[in-house]
Amino acid sequence: MPDQRFIIEMGMGNDLHGMDYNKAARRAIEDAFRHSTLPLFGAIGIDHTEMRVQVTVGVQEPDKLNTTQLAELLPRGRASVTATHGGQNVTNPETGETLVIATAAVEAFLPNQSEKWSLND
Template identity: 65%
Template sequence: MSEQRMIIEMGMGNDMYGQDYTKAAARAIEDAIRHSGLPIFHALDLSHDDMRVQVTVGVQDPDAVDCAALARVLPRGRAEVRAVKGGLNVENPDTGDVIVIAAASVEAFLPRQTGWVLR
């Protein structure tokens, strides 16, 4: 059965001092999902297990992101996380410290539903 994207949220997160790409990505994901409510599940008597959650995080060093750890902490659905080149590193010229900034897209997909139409 094909899927239908029901929700897309965006978020931003950073790690000010540790240069930890996974921490910045986790904060971006948290920022995105904090803006979402999912009343559709109760309204249509659906299980959260029916939802596939696709997360894309953009950081300057995608290989430094622990995608499996991020997927394990998502609160609902079957999560997939991938890291891509994006985000931003900002260097403090006085100290050389780098602020890691991550951007995240969190998408929720459900099997196509019958009997109702999204408009």
């Protein structure tokens, strides 16, 4: 049976002065995973290595992201990062400086856990 998604968190990050896509992406990922906790692992005795984590990061220039390095940010599970076109570049008309805004979706998946749960009458 395929893995089941049990959590999805979204985050946003930016780099205001360096036009650094990796910095903005890192901040978006950190923003997303700081919004959640996963007590499920302790509650039913699942090892976090069973969890697969899929991160999708959107920036205007996805080819500038180091997805391997970004995957190393994830503290639990087997993580992979996919870069896609998204986010925003906003240019300051006074200075010509470009602000980079990244978005991230962090999804966690587990093998089906239905055999560990039962309904009581």
